[in-house]
Amino acid sequence: MTEPFLVVRNIAKRFGALTALANVDLEIRSGEVLALLGDNGAGKSTFIKILAGAHPPSDGELVIEGNPVAFSSPKDAAASGIATIFQELALSENLSIAENVFLGRELKRSILGIPFLKRKEMRQRVDGLLKELDAHISDPEAPVGSLSGGQRQAVAICRALNLNARLVIMDEPTAALAVAETRKVLALTRRLAARGCAVVLISHNISEVFEVADRIVVFRRGRKVAERLAAETDHEEVVSLITGAHPDVRALEKTN
């Protein structure tokens, strides 16, 4: 096994009196698709928001390639090679595709000390990325507000690719997509891993997860209750882990 890209140690997150996450340990490896599963409110989104620098953890630490890191903003996480595609996508509908792909880290040239956008370079780069993704979007100038759900997902993935991310996190990327678009996003997920990226994927669709994931981690009520290699488990076991019917989960929840 390769050295993990990211090690998560004993992470906890509290919102006031509510404990959204407790004692989460996890290793995320390059070239691997890791699926996070769990019921609504299990803490999946909260967990990846911590990885993405959008929430500071209440406890615990993140270690990237042996170095502890502390993110105070999504920009910090991005600088460490973590790109996140949030459930709510975080795209600006009023801006163009190209502007969205580069938002927050635009290409610029300095004229008299003022940073001006390199609009042509950004457009060309996004054009290339969209072709590479086979996204069927011909105009990087179109506002994101005019795109379909799948097209928006492609724009968000472009954003991650453009960052040269080492870890791409996707929160329910296929939830709002039609079948054909879902196929495309899943294929893309595998392609990211083949490029040597670490991929963390949140999904509610278990067959989808078995199609793309190398490893499966199950969250329940803010805890990580199970971790399995996809090849060594099956649909049925995963369902029982999510619902808490599995003996392992029962034993765990009794001790706490």
Added chain:
Amino acid sequence: MNAVRLIGDGVFSMNGREWSLLVACLLAIVIFSVASPHYATSGNAATVLRNSVELLLIGLGMTLLLAMGGIDVSIGIVMGLAAIAIGRVLGADGNPLLAIVVGPLVGALLGCVTAAVVVLGRVPAIVGTLGLLGVYRTAVFVLLGGQWLSGLPSSLTNLLATSVLGVPVPALAIAVAYLAVWLALRRTPYGLHLLAIGNSEEKARLSGIPVIKVRFITFVISGVLTGIAATFYVATYRNVEMTIGSTLALDAIAAVILGGTSILGGRCSLIGTVLGVLLLRILQNGLLLIGVPSLWQPVVTGVLIIGVLGFEAVCNGLPLGRFQRARA
């Protein structure tokens, strides 16, 4: 395919809204010319343009604020405070160059105060600036001691009432300000960040945009533009009265909304603001000339704001749309 393009990208990009405003301006001019023999004179045209200078400068700043999802209802009194500072400098030694620097400087300073309250203090912009409006009103009263600041020397006027290569200095200043704001908005990362914040502050934050910094800077820019407006105000009138700027914020917000900038943020038109200011000033001037008392001017502005926002709500099908979605 994909004929959809982002609107208003060019320096003077005109869309349906802007063309309608232009037509409305021309229509108003024709109607007033017929209605009043005093209207269609070169002197009156100069008066309308002259009366638009401060509002154009302040309107550019207000466009940025509204596009960002912000607002500043104290901006007129900010101009008043800057004008008092300029008046004091002029009254003391009459140095016009010093006076030119003081306006934008005081404007920037007050912009920092507003930003401190609204951005750092996280008070909603409408509430925070309303509070500042109250404070500043009293400040103007105290500073002026219940009297007009009048009889200021003409040194500043002599400097700013001139022309450079046949172009009046105020027109030049507005052109430079317009171009600078346009460049910032459409050609720099700052402009993208501002529009992203106006669309959704949370999404902007998740995209790695320095939201606090961008919002802070925008209030300062608006302050600087307001300070420049104050300089032209003092140069023109050579006095500062107690009620200075009391309708400016209302006028600026009306003109900007009229111009097609969204009150909800995320979308704006600079050329729309310019045309909105001109239409507003044309209407105010024309109504005065056909005998409507100036008392009615804020009514015109108010009706315009309500009319435009009401019209947009109907066009976007908002009330009906919400209702249908709620039932679905």
